[in-house]
Amino acid sequence: MGRMGAEDPVSISGRSPGARLMAVMTVRRAPIGPMLALQTRAEFLKLWRVPAFSITSLFLPVMFYAFIGIGQSSQVISPHVTFGAYFLASMAVYAVANVMIFSFGISVATERGMKMDVLMRATPMPPFIYLLSKCITAVVFAALTLAVLFPFAYIAGAVRLDAAVWATLGYRVLLGSIPFIALGFAIGYLSGPNSAVAVINLIYLPTAFASGLFFPKQMLPSFIQSIAPYLPLHFFGQLGWDAIGAPTDGTVTTDWLYLVGYGVLFFAVAVWAYRREESRKFS
Amino acid sequence: MTVAAQLIDATKKYGTVEALKGVSLDIGLGEVVAMLGPNGAGKTTSISLLLGLRKPTSGKALLFGLKPDDLNARSRVGVMLQESGIPSMLKVREIVDLFRSYYARPMARDRAIGMAGLEEKANALVKELSGGQRQRLYFALAVCGDPEVLFLDEPTVGMDVEGRRSFIARIAEFAQMGRTVVLTTHYLEEADQLAKRVIVIDRGLVIADASPQEIKSKVAGKRVRFTAVALSEQDLDGLPITSSTINDHSVQLLTNQPEAVLRELFRRGVEISNLELSGADLEDAFISLTTHGVRPEGRP
Numbered sequence: 001m002g003r004m005g006a007e008d009p010v011s012i013s014g015r016s017p018g019a020r021l022m023a024v025m026t027v028r029r030a031p032i033g034p035m036l037a038l039q040t041r042a043e044f045l046k047l048w049r050v051p052a053f054s055i056t057s058l059f060l061p062v063m064f065y066a067f068i069g070i071g072q073s074s075q076v077i078s079p080h081v082t083f084g085a086y087f088l089a090s091m092a093v094y095a096v097a098n099v100m101i102f103s104f105g106i107s108v109a110t111e112r113g114m115k116m117d118v119l120m121r122a123t124p125m126p127p128f129i130y131l132l133s134k135c136i137t138a139v140v141f142a143a144l145t146l147a148v149l150f151p152f153a154y155i156a157g158a159v160r161l162d163a164a165v166w167a168t169l170g171y172r173v174l175l176g177s178i179p180f181i182a183l184g185f186a187i188g189y190l191s192g193p194n195s196a197v198a199v200i201n202l203i204y205l206p207t208a209f210a211s212g213l214f215f216p217k218q219m220l221p222s223f224i225q226s227i228a229p230y231l232p233l234h235f236f237g238q239l240g241w242d243a244i245g246a247p248t249d250g251t252v253t254t255d256w257l258y259l260v261g262y263g264v265l266f267f268a269v270a271v272w273a274y275r276r277e278e279s280r281k282f283s
Numbered sequence: 284m285t286v287a288a289q290l291i292d293a294t295k296k297y298g299t300v301e302a303l304k305g306v307s308l309d310i311g312l313g314e315v316v317a318m319l320g321p322n323g324a325g326k327t328t329s330i331s332l333l334l335g336l337r338k339p340t341s342g343k344a345l346l347f348g349l350k351p352d353d354l355n356a357r358s359r360v361g362v363m364l365q366e367s368g369i370p371s372m373l374k375v376r377e378i379v380d381l382f383r384s385y386y387a388r389p390m391a392r393d394r395a396i397g398m399a400g401l402e403e404k405a406n407a408l409v410k411e412l413s414g415g416q417r418q419r420l421y422f423a424l425a426v427c428g429d430p431e432v433l434f435l436d437e438p439t440v441g442m443d444v445e446g447r448r449s450f451i452a453r454i455a456e457f458a459q460m461g462r463t464v465v466l467t468t469h470y471l472e473e474a475d476q477l478a479k480r481v482i483v484i485d486r487g488l489v490i491a492d493a494s495p496q497e498i499k500s501k502v503a504g505k506r507v508r509f510t511a512v513a514l515s516e517q518d519l520d521g522l523p524i525t526s527s528t529i530n531d532h533s534v535q536l537l538t539n540q541p542e543a544v545l546r547e548l549f550r551r552g553v554e555i556s557n558l559e560l561s562g563a564d565l566e567d568a569f570i571s572l573t574t575h576g577v578r579p580e581g582r583p
Binding site: 028029030031034035038039041042045046049050111114115116118119121122123124125126282283 | 334335336337338354355357358359360362364366367368369370372373377378380381382384385386387389408421424428
């Protein structure tokens with residue numbers, strides 16, 4: 001059946017046996033490469049053309065850095081570490097996790113609300129293309145935010161680091177954001193289009209503060225200090241601070257392990273939420 | 284393989300609601316079929332099963348002999364759904380190109396845009412389109428893959444008369460390419476104009492499956508309409524009619540023996556006014572079929 005039985009009269013009657021054989025063996029599926037390229041381009045444009053997302057993602061971290069980071073940029077907070085570098089790491093973490101959570105959380109929730117998922121479901125596009133194109137787009141956006149933030153810190157904050165340190169900060173921040181992709185998906189499948197924005201804003205910014213991304217932990221209220229060490233953004237932040245040479249709790253290895261653990265947890269929630277949606281909408 | 288889509292004794296329950304109570308139908312390649320029925324009849328459910336958007340509670344749905352969620356089957360099908368959404372921040376030509384990339388042998392982008400009459404809006408963002416233009420865009424997305432079978436679920440809902448007329452012409456243009464078209468509608472003129480075969484569905488069951496002409500002839504051929512201020516059920520007892528519809532004082536009867544019916548009504552002393560006698564069209568056949576089922580005439 002399927003490909004081999006595709007002898008419908010409309011398409012191959014009247015052809016020579018050789019042509020019929022070719023028609024029967026013809027793959028009726030579209031090539032994946034161009035599909036992925038166009039889908040990724042579409043996903044990117046969908047975000048790029050919404051200033052509320054694109055402008056905010058690219059420039060909010062820079063704005064925070066301008067207000068908070070530049071003033072005390074050259075202050076040394078521990079051996080060989082300036083506040084400027086410390087806050088750069090904080091903002092890099094903030095910026096990238098922000099892109100992941102917002103771009104997945106809100107776009108998935110919105111698209112579900114618009115019933116786009118129903119129409120997409122009826123097309124021959126394989127579902128993994130949708131996911132993969134969103135991931136690629138998010139990574140590109142995340143890289144763009146760093147491409148704006150790093151030069152700004154260098155120029156306006158006079159942050160001076162070895163090239164290897166810049167690179168380490170960059171790759172750790174991009175790699176460490178993967179669990180937040182899963183978190184974004186989970187939120188996207190659990191929230192409605194209107195609540196997604198509220199949920200994310202109410203969770204994300206306070207958590208970023210509580211994790212010590214804006215103020216060092218010591219300046220936070222004591223009850224927050226007790227939970228801060230366990231927050232995923234805290235572990236993510238530690239990867240960044242360690243990259244620029246600041247002292248952190250635990251080791252880089254434990255940071256990665258905790259992030260992986262959170263990633264598995266968020267992924268499980270996302271899969272559960274997706275399956276729940278499947279059985280409600282498509283069974 | 285000449286069967287494009289099949290439902291085999293398909294039932295569908297949403298919780299306790301039985302949307303389909305056992306529907307079997309075969310749609311062959313090249314057929315232009317309208318599924319006609321009132322709201323809630325089970326048309327959208329039938330299409331959802333055929334497209335793999337929903338699974339039957341029992342029975343089977345097949346697309347080209349495959350399970351409908353098989354991408355090999357979906358690759359040969361274009362779809363226009365009632366519940367649908369597209370990203371508002373893409374341009375018309377961008378989204379048509381995107382959907383074209385899902386198919387192995389799509390038609391040229393400009394041809395798809397042309398079939399939907401959106402040439403002037405090709406560079407507009409989706410959010411700038413009017414309601415009717417959006418519907419036409421959904422149509423462009425349905426045909427851009429150059430599919431063998433086109434499914435359209437209530438495509439002209441919400442359109443004005445002119446929009447509906449030109450849309451029907453676009454569907455007819457596609458059908459004339461020798462393709463299979465499966466259209467659901469509760470607009471009887473659409474079914475009559477477009478389809479060679481009409482499947483009437485009501486309350487989850489197929490109650491008729493024939494050409495528009497046959498359906499019209501199956502049900503009585505004449506329509507008798509009048510106003511009667513004092514008319515009771517007994518006044519219609521035993522009359523050779525296949526259906527009666529009474530709204531306030533306005534009465535409509537379908538019968539093949541209009542003269543006998545009128546003679547008997549006058550004999551019974553029923554006072555009538557505004558008498559109209561005409562041939563029954565598909566609308567009458569439809570109302571008759573869905574409110575009373577097809578009965579041999581003469582039986583009340």
